[in-house]
Amino acid sequence: xxxxxxxxxxxxxxxxxxxxxKKCVKCKExxxxxxxxxxxxxxxxCFKEYFIHKFRAMLGKNRVIFPGEKVILAVSGxxxxxxxxxxxxxxxxxxxxxxxxxxxxxxxxxxxxxSGQSMEERERxxxxxxxxxxxxNYHYHIVHLEQVLxxxxxxxxxxxxxxxxxxxxxxxxxxxxxxxxxxKNQHPDLSLENAQSHLSSLSMHEVENGxxxxxxxxxxxxxxKLFASxxxxxxxxxxxxxxxxxxxxxxxxxxxxxxxxxxxSCSRLAIKLLSNISLGRGASLAxxxxxxxxxxxxxxxxxxxxxxxxxxxAYYNRMFDIPSVFIPGLDTKAQDKASIQHLxxxxxxxxxxxxxxxxxxxxxxxxxxxxxxxxxxxxxxERALGMLQGCMRTADVARAINCNVRIxxxxx
Numbered sequence: 316x317x318x319x320x321x322x323x324x325x326x327x328x329x330x331x332x333x334x335x336x337k338k339c340v341k342c343k344e345x346x347x348x349x350x351x352x353x354x355x356x357x358x359x360x361c362f363k364e365y366f367i368h369k370f371r372a373m374l375g376k377n378r379v380i381f382p383g384e385k386v387i388l389a390v391s392g393x394x395x396x397x398x399x400x401x402x403x404x405x406x407x408x409x410x411x412x413x414x415x416x417x418x419x420x421x422x423x424x425x426x427x428x429x430s431g432q433s434m435e436e437r438e439r440x441x442x443x444x445x446x447x448x449x450x451x452n453y454h455y456h457i458v459h460l461e462q463v464l465x466x467x468x469x470x471x472x473x474x475x476x477x478x479x480x481x482x483x484x485x486x487x488x489x490x491x492x493x494x495x496x497x498x499k500n501q502h503p504d505l506s507l508e509n510a511q512s513h514l515s516s517l518s519m520h521e522v523e524n525g526x527x528x529x530x531x532x533x534x535x536x537x538x539x540k541l542f543a544s545x546x547x548x549x550x551x552x553x554x555x556x557x558x559x560x561x562x563x564x565x566x567x568x569x570x571x572x573x574x575x576x577x578x579x580s581c582s583r584l585a586i587k588l589l590s591n592i593s594l595g596r597g598a599s600l601a602x603x604x605x606x607x608x609x610x611x612x613x614x615x616x617x618x619x620x621x622x623x624x625x626x627x628x629a630y631y632n633r634m635f636d637i638p639s640v641f642i643p644g645l646d647t648k649a650q651d652k653a654s655i656q657h658l659x660x661x662x663x664x665x666x667x668x669x670x671x672x673x674x675x676x677x678x679x680x681x682x683x684x685x686x687x688x689x690x691x692x693x694x695x696x697e698r699a700l701g702m703l704q705g706c707m708r709t710a711d712v713a714r715a716i717n718c719n720v721r722i723x724x725x726x727x
Contacts, residue, residue, distance in 0.1 A: 341365070349630050352671060359634060366623075366631050370402040371413060373619045379607050380574055380617065382416035387456075387572040389563055390421050392444050392640035396578030398628045399620050401637045403576070404451055417574070421448050421455035422566055424559050428460050428535045429542050429551075430645050443640045456566055461534035463558045464541075470565045473612040548654035551645055553594070567614045579604075579618045582625040582667070585677040590659045600681055624674060 339347045339358035347356030357365060380386055388403060390396040406415035423444055427437035441457055448455040545551045567575055579587070584604040591603055602608045608616040620628070632639060646654060651661040667673045 349634075351624075351627055351630070362630070363635065366627065367402065367405055369622055370399075370619055371406065373606070373622055374415070375413075377606050377617075379615060380417050384417045384574055385420065385570075385572045386417045386574040386576055387420040387422050387563075387567050387570070388453075388576045389578065390423055390444070390448075391578070392423070392440070392642050393578070394628050394632050394637075394639050395580045395583065395620055395623070395625070397447075397637050397639040398623070398632055399576060399578040400447075400451065401635075402619075419451075419453045420570065420572060421451070421453050422563060423448075423455070423457050424562055425457065425459045426555065426559070426644065427642075428530075428538045429555055430643055430647070431539075432643065440640060440642050447638050447640070456570070458562050458566055459530045459534075460555075460558060460562070461530045461538050463562050464534060464537055466561060466565055470561050470568075473610065548645065548649065549594075549656065552654055552656050555645060564611055564614055573614060575614060575616045577616055577618050578620050580620050580623045580625050580628055581674050581678055582663070584618070584621055585674040586656070586660045586663050588677055588681060589663065590656045593655050593659065604678075604681060621678075 337347050337356050339345050339361050340354070340356055341361040341364075342358060345358035345360065348359050349362060350356045351362075374380060388396070388400055390400055400421070403415065403419055406413075407419065408414075423441075425437055425441060427433075427440070432440075445455075445457070542551055542554070545554055563575055567573075588600060588604050591597060591600055596603070602610055604618075604621075606618055606621060608618075631637065646657045649657055651658050663673065663677075
């Protein structure tokens with residue numbers, strides 16, 4: 316028999332396991348109700364403040380969105396995009412200490428035609444999301460994936476970035492002051508406290524909400540025929556992502572939006588990072604996973620949720636009743652090895668469970684290898700509008716290779 320306890324008589328050090336009953340690490344008063352990471356236990360109030368502050372800090376640090384700009388939120392109904400919508404509502408509310416100053420809109424891409432859903436299932440999902448969108452009082456667009464078949468060829472061309480403003484602290488402050496002064500001149504009786512509620516409701520009076528245009532069975536059959544011609548699930552997911560981006564880009568341009576908010580969390584970006592490397596796109600990691608993606612010129616994609624883990628988002632949505640809608644996709648109920656993207660997701664999720672710093676290590680490695688992408692590259696991919704790897708400089712290729720090597724070393 317083991318006599319360790321008898322001989323050492325309690326002199327051995329035992330590992331202290333974190334308990335939910337410990338005090339909050341921030342306020343030091345209330346009892347913690349959740350543990351995000353080892354040693355980070357929060358009470359309900361402090362966790363909400365921490366979650367909201369992280370979103371505001373991400374937007375304030377980058378200063379890509381200027382006052383008065385029209386920003387469209389790409390909402391899929393999932394936890395991350397639903398949480399992003401909740402944060403925008405919080406930032407535009409009258410009680411927010413530092414209010415957001417842009418005009419919001421919402422877009423949802425109905426992908427049921429590609430995943431084999433019936434029309435009844437698609438209408439049910441759209442109805443659930445419409446109830447969420449109406450509660451926000453923002454203008455929203457319901458776009459069916461079939462509409463990509465009738466898009467003009469101009470969607471594959473990068474727009475002019477003449478409306479872009481220099482991203483400096485002085486210019487941003489000047490834009491804020493100009494925005495406030497303009498609102499005062501247009502509405503003399505409008506107080507500064509009510510300016511944000513007026514701003515958030517501007518888009519409601521422009522265009523009628525709802526589905527942009529109806530679809531026909533012929534359109535759905537043509538879309539299904541297109542996806543049936545693609546053999547592997549990896550290629551189908553890649554095609555779906557490209558078509559989705561084209562629809563969002565076209566809607567943003569036609570409706571006058573200059574920014575697109577995506578709900579990609581750091582967990583999702585870590586999966587995309589490894590997937591892109593596996594698919595031979597390591598050179599475009601900075602634009603595919605960074606905070607802003609300026610490849611389209613006149614429309615810039617931003618990712619304000621990139622500092623949140625999927626665990627944090629799940630906790631927040633659960634604790635504060637953030638509604639989300641589950642919509643099956645191409646990889647629903649698929650095996651891990653069905654596609655490169657699905658296999659990477661399974662790998663990163665399992666690795667993150669055993670080693671909680673996995674996702675953070677991926678993004679830190681990417682941050683150290685970031686480079687600035689030119690606004691108008693000499694040669695673009697005709698499908699994704701990204702810069703072609705063959706036209707890169709030798710130093711850029713070496714930097715991309717070093718990024719891949721560092722990530723592989725961290726995985727060993």
